[in-house]
Amino acid sequence: VEPSPTVPVFTLNAYGCQRRTPLLHHNNVLTDALLVLAENAEFNEDEGRSVAFKRAASVLKALPHTVRGMEELQGLPCLGGHSQRVIKEILEEGKSREVEATLQSQQFQAMKALTGIFGVGVKTADRWFREGLRQPSDVVDTGQKLNHTQEAGIRYYEDLNTPVTRAEADAIGQIVEEAVQAVLPGATITLTGGFRRGKPTGHDVDFLITHPEEGKEENLMPKVVSWLDDRGLLLYQKTTRNSYLEAKDGPARPPHNMDRFERCFSIFRLDRPHRRPEQQPQAGGECQAQVGGTLLGQGSEESRDWKAVRVDLVVTPASQFAFALLGWTGSQLFERELRRWAVHEKHMSLSSHALYDSTQNRYLRGSTEEEIFTHLGLEFVPPSERNA
Ligand code: DCP
Ligand code: MG
Structure with missing residues (x-):
């Protein structure tokens, strides 16, 4: 069917990494709905279906206008039959029965609450759900065996499920900067992820x-972690060596310097700024504090002058920095699309460490993100347009 001349027709490229996807877009009603179904598919361990809904939502995020009719979707990629049915129902009736039913379902709500515990993945949450658990307090009440990560996840549940603000991210950046300068002058820190x-x-x-000088960054993570820990700034930390070497499907033989990649999953104890003196709590810590005659647990924000914040630290050799920056800036779907593009369109393998060209049988150097996009034959997409 030929589109009528009054219908705006936009074509978009098929891969998320070929498109510009701003943070703020025009189709939140539709993308929110599709992302509920994507999340539910994840809870059911159906990754294929989850990615299909995420790709559909991502295409709508890249459109420069609000979709008002199905005819506007002609020629757009990644919109499968299921996604189209959901979109059609929302455009015609204001909402989708499937999405509403999902949001109301006990399984979805319980999985959302349980996977919201730091350290709890879909498999554990699903087992707990089938045992009748519905919320974090059930995990405590039924005396589930927890690892250290999950214990921290339960203890700081409220804080870790309260969004981290940009101001809080910057405050943590100052602390990390101080720690890094103290243990290795000349080393640099870069804010990545969603904030970038x-x-x-x-x-x-x-x-x-x-650190600009390759090799200087070796053994940096334990020193940074000790510096922070000595000052009581860490509520939890787990440092892992680079898992890249153990990856079964990584490029055949990574350069020797790749085993220097270290990652620290942590929870910072961030002081809350500018409290009036009368609001100061009498007792600190995550234990119970007596405030105004009421016994409040750690969940009570008012009882403490600090907030628990999840922080990920990654140390990278200078030669891999651009790959790490590209790999850690996200979004998660944008990263997935970059890797898919590399494999299927360029016979290359992209990771947060390197880019391997299977045609030339060699690694391609990249000292900036722009260079890596060029190697991949892609137009550069700035971080603010990678919200796929
Ligand atoms: N990343 C990835 N695969 C992983 C972990 C991370 O591709 N297994 C990349 C993509 C993410 C980025 O690292 O965008 C940071 O991971 P986060 O989970 O922190 O994601 P965001 O920072 O984008 O989201 P949020 O703002 O919720 O922290
Ligand atoms: Mg993040």
Whole structure:
């Protein structure tokens, strides 16, 4: 069917990394609905279906106008039959029955609450759900065996499910900067993740740490972590060595310096700024504090002058910095699309460490994100337009 001349027709490229996707867009009603179905598919461990809904939502995010009729979707990629039915129902009736039913379902609500615990993935949450657990307090009440990560996840549940603001991210940036300068002068930190894409809030704060002189960054993470820990700034931390070497499907033989990649998952204890003296709590810590005659648990924001914030630190050698920056800026779907493009369109393998060209059988150097886009034959997309 030929589109009528009054209908705006926009064509978009098929891969999310070929498009510009701003943070603020015109189709939130539709994308929110599709992303509920994507999340539900994740809870049911149906990754294919989840990615299909995310791709459909991502295409709508890249449109320069609000979709008002199905005819406007002609020629757009990634809109499968299921997504189209959902969109059609919302355009015609204001909402989708499937999405409403999903939001109301006990399984969706319980999975959302349980996977909201730091350290709890879909598999654990699903097992708990089938055992009758519905919320974090059920995990405590039924005495579930927890690892250290999950214990921290329960203890700081309220804080970790309160969005981190940009101001809080910047305050943490100052602390990390001080720590890094103290243990290795000349090292640099870079804010990545959602905040680099311009998001006003996030679920955590992501930093890359490097040093311009290759090799200087070795053993940096334990020193940074000790510096922070000695000052009581860490509520939890787990440092892992680069898992890249153990990856079964990574490029055949990574350069020797790749085993220097370290990551620290942590929870910072961030002081809350400018409290009036009369609001100061009598007792600190995550234990119970007596305030105004009421016994309040750690969940009570009013009882403490600090907030628990998830922070990810990654140390990278200078030669891999651009790859790490590109890989950690996201969005998650944008990253997925970049890797898919690399494999299927360029016979290359992209990771947060390197770019391998399977045709030439060699690694391609990249000292800036722009160079990596060029290697991939893609137009450069700035971070603020990577909100796929
Ligand atoms: N990333 C990835 N694959 C992972 C982990 C991370 O591709 N397994 C990349 C893409 C993410 C970025 O790292 O965008 C940071 O991870 P986050 O989970 O912190 O995602 P965001 O920072 O984008 O989201 P939020 O604002 O909620 O923190
Ligand atoms: Mg993040």
